Amino acid sequence: FSAEQEAQALRKAMKGFGTDEDAIIESLTKLNVSQRQQVLITYKSTIGRDLIDDLKSELSGNFERVIIGLMTPTTMYDVHELRRALKGAGTDEGCLIEILASRTNAEIRHINENYKLQYGSTLEDDIVSDTSSMFRRVLVSLATGNRDEGTFVDEALAQQDAQCLYEAGEKKWGTDEVQFMSILCTRNRCHLLRVFDVYRGIANKDITESIKSEMSGDLEDALLAVVKCLRNKPAYFAERLYKSMKGLGTDDSTLIRVMVSRSEIDMLYIRREFLTMYGKSLHSFIKGDCSGDYRKVLLRLCGG
Numbered sequence: 001f002s003a004e005q006e007a008q009a010l011r012k013a014m015k016g017f018g019t020d021e022d023a024i025i026e027s028l029t030k031l032n033v034s035q036r037q038q039v040l041i042t043y044k045s046t047i048g049r050d051l052i053d054d055l056k057s058e059l060s061g062n063f064e065r066v067i068i069g070l071m072t073p074t075t076m077y078d079v080h081e082l083r084r085a086l087k088g089a090g091t092d093e094g095c096l097i098e099i100l101a102s103r104t105n106a107e108i109r110h111i112n113e114n115y116k117l118q119y120g121s122t123l124e125d126d127i128v129s130d131t132s133s134m135f136r137r138v139l140v141s142l143a144t145g146n147r148d149e150g151t152f153v154d155e156a157l158a159q160q161d162a163q164c165l166y167e168a169g170e171k172k173w174g175t176d177e178v179q180f181m182s183i184l185c186t187r188n189r190c191h192l193l194r195v196f197d198v199y200r201g202i203a204n205k206d207i208t209e210s211i212k213s214e215m216s217g218d219l220e221d222a223l224l225a226v227v228k229c230l231r232n233k234p235a236y237f238a239e240r241l242y243k244s245m246k247g248l249g250t251d252d253s254t255l256i257r258v259m260v261s262r263s264e265i266d267m268l269y270i271r272r273e274f275l276t277m278y279g280k281s282l283h284s285f286i287k288g289d290c291s292g293d294y295r296k297v298l299l300r301l302c303g304g
Contacts, residue, residue: 001035003042010039011047011054019058021293028070029300032264036071062252063293066301069260075110078103079118081257082111086130093135093218094254096127098240100142101225102233108145134177135218141185142226148188158191162198169214170203177219180211184226192230234269235277237262241270242278245289255290255298263301271302 006027013023028036043051055067069077078099085092103111115123127139161183168179184192196207203210211223228236237258244254262270274282286298 001031003038004046006031006039007043007046010043010051014054014058021063024067025293025297025300028067029297033074037073040071061294062256063297065256066260066294066297069256074261075107075114077261078111079114082115082123083119086126091130092253093221095257096139097222097225100139101222102229102236105145105147105149108143112143112145135222138181138185138219138222141181147186150188151190152188153191153194158194158198161187161195162202165199165207166202169210175214177215180223184223189230232273234266235273237270238274238277241274241282245285250289259298259301267301267303
């Protein structure tokens with residue numbers, strides 16, 4: 001890998017009349033995120049221009065969004081997406097849920113630090129001013145990045161938690177959402193997987209079924225996302241991708257965000273889960289749903 005060679009290749013692709021989109025796709029998709037950052041710096045020092053500005057002036061639409069996403073450091077990409085979800089036209093609840101339910105404590109802490117530096121307000125303040133009721137409380141809880149990340153399973157506590165969830169939902173008229181939130185958003189993954197097993201024995205149904213029957217709207221979506229991410233994160237992202245493309249029209253924001261943010265983390269696993277869950281490859285789905293350079297770059301990120 002030579003940052004200088006890549007910088008020159010990118011400049012060549014954009015210089016003069018017309019843009020060589022294929023060369024841009026080729027160059028950027030074969031690099032990883034830290035190499036792309038090196039190219040960014042080298043481009044400025046050797047060519048004296050800003051690569052992001054050049055890309056923005058040459059590209060447009062969803063293709064541009066993917067390329068700029070790839071050029072953005074991982075944490076900053078999440079920060080920008082959260083900000084867009086909160087401050088854009090209307091609130092993109094799906095984006096808030098997806099990022100906050102799926103990132104690790106360390107990732108969330110980095111997001112919080114960078115968000116504050118970038119925008120001068122805290123992520124928590126912006127969540128509070130833009131969302132409401134119990135949904136707001138779940139997001140605030142997730143945004144603290146304070147989940148127990150140990151692996152210890154306290155059997156007695158698991159029994160107690162499962163009983164607690166049962167009594168907070170299925171057993172009573174109405175739902176004590178706070179109980180759901182405090183257990184689902186703070187306990188460690190191994191412990192919760194045990195809680196879900198015990199819960200099934202007590203309630204005779206899966207925890208996800210109970211959440212669906214007891215909650216609605218954004219709160220239901222948020223708690224389901226938490227459970228799905230704990231059980232199988234790649235499967236959660238496979239479902240996000242499937243829903244972004246199935247039916248009429250495409251939810252490009254979700255499609256782009258998942259493809260860009262997971263491309264170097266667990267895309268292989270997401271592809272495998274996608275195939276298992278939907279009987280078709282992610283590759284074929286993207287192929288049928290997108291077109292042009294946008295399709296080309298997504299297929300490169302998908303691989304296979």
